[in-house]
Amino acid sequence: MIWQLDLIMLVMVIICGIAAINVKDLLGASVLLGAYSFLMCLLWAIMGAVDVAFTEATVGAGVSTVFCVAAVFHTTRRTKD
Amino acid sequence: MKILGKISVLLCGVLLIFFAADFPDFGDPNSPASTYLSPYFIEQAMSDNAVPNVVSAVLADYRGYDTLFETTVIFTAGLACFFLLRIFEDEKKLKYYRHIPTGVTLRIGEGKKIPENSSVFRRIDATWVPFDMIIKTTCRFLIPFIQLFALYVVAHGHHSPGGGFQGGVILGASVILFAISRNLRAALKRVGEKTSAIMSAAGVFIYAGTGALCLVLGENFLNYSALAPIFGTDRVMARSHGILAIEIGVALAVMAVMIWIYYNLSSAGKQDEGL
Numbered sequence: 001m002i003w004q005l006d007l008i009m010l011v012m013v014i015i016c017g018i019a020a021i022n023v024k025d026l027l028g029a030s031v032l033l034g035a036y037s038f039l040m041c042l043l044w045a046i047m048g049a050v051d052v053a054f055t056e057a058t059v060g061a062g063v064s065t066v067f068c069v070a071a072v073f074h075t076t077r078r079t080k081d
Numbered sequence: 082m083k084i085l086g087k088i089s090v091l092l093c094g095v096l097l098i099f100f101a102a103d104f105p106d107f108g109d110p111n112s113p114a115s116t117y118l119s120p121y122f123i124e125q126a127m128s129d130n131a132v133p134n135v136v137s138a139v140l141a142d143y144r145g146y147d148t149l150f151e152t153t154v155i156f157t158a159g160l161a162c163f164f165l166l167r168i169f170e171d172e173k174k175l176k177y178y179r180h181i182p183t184g185v186t187l188r189i190g191e192g193k194k195i196p197e198n199s200s201v202f203r204r205i206d207a208t209w210v211p212f213d214m215i216i217k218t219t220c221r222f223l224i225p226f227i228q229l230f231a232l233y234v235v236a237h238g239h240h241s242p243g244g245g246f247q248g249g250v251i252l253g254a255s256v257i258l259f260a261i262s263r264n265l266r267a268a269l270k271r272v273g274e275k276t277s278a279i280m281s282a283a284g285v286f287i288y289a290g291t292g293a294l295c296l297v298l299g300e301n302f303l304n305y306s307a308l309a310p311i312f313g314t315d316r317v318m319a320r321s322h323g324i325l326a327i328e329i330g331v332a333l334a335v336m337a338v339m340i341w342i343y344y345n346l347s348s349a350g351k352q353d354e355g356l
Contacts, residue, residue, distance in 0.1 A: 047107070050242040051136040054234075058250040063339055066257055070347035070356050 030068030037061040130320035141324040145303035159338035166350035206354040220262035227255040245331025253339030265355030277341040284334025
């Protein structure tokens with residue numbers, strides 16, 4: 001485990017998480033959530049939990065992003081709050 | 082209201098960081114989690130059920146009930162999406178058809194329609210854009226390999242990371258990719274709504290049925306050793322095969338539910354025109 005790499009990824013995870021809440025564009029938010037999931041998947045892999053990383057990559061970064069985009073497709077793209 | 086939310090989030094974060102200091106170090110062999118059950122799983126998994134991947138052994142064998150009800154939760158999620166979103170409406174909407182030789186778009190309303198098997202007219206979505214050759218060809222190339230990889234992940238879950246959940250999601254994602262690269266109706270023709278509903282129930286049934294079969298053969302529920310006479314192997318290997326059987330059930334259920342949720346979400350329940 002390289003701690004510099006770990007630190008960079010952890011900071012990126014936090015940035016992605018905060019940005020996904022604050023961004024006004026819902027499509028952008030769902031893509032940011034996908035990026036968050038993928039970074040979390042890398043973190044799991046670094047920590048040796050390869051099965052969890054695999055699940056996170058398929059479910060979190062893959063299918064749930066598609067579901068979010070499909071849901072945004074039927075609503076407005078910008079949030080009001 | 083927003084400030085109140087921020088304060089509560091910050092409070093929770095501070096509390097979490099405060100109590101995280103009491104956690105054992107990462108990979109500490111003396112932590113309670115690593116002294117109680119983990120050594121047993123790591124040492125005995127191979128001799129108990131001949132599965133090199135300890136995670137698969139724990140998920141599918143030692144904690145079989147947990148995974149059974151996880152699969153049921155996923156099935157329930159698919160059912161919930163169906164009951165919340167699905168709309169069965171009569172055909173009074175405007176429909177758009179494209180005349181293939183000339184590229185003219187026709188708008189037809191009031192329940193009239195062109196026969197579905199017409200060779201010159203093709204139904205298109207209201208938000209139709211011309212198909213991109215690159216996307217269509219790439220997806221056609223990729224989908225078989227994605228499905229092959231998914232089957233490998235399911236079948237090889239004993240020996241490497243993976244298993245029913247991941248393989249099922251990848252299988253479902255390949256059908257979703259097909260639906261995105263063509264259109265929803267093309268995907269519905271391959272994997273229909275009824276097929277996905279029946280397959281998601283069948284996956285849970287395979288899992289619970291394997292457990293019940295063990296019960297019939299005179300052992301505990303989900304104790305795969307009982308299946309030894311059926312598989313024609315010794316009791317240890319029978320547990321390995323039993324894990325494969327339930328992984329197939331999980332993969333079937335997860336795949337079908339992912340496709341089912343996508344159909345209902347992307348078309349707002351009409352399953353007519355979609356993403």
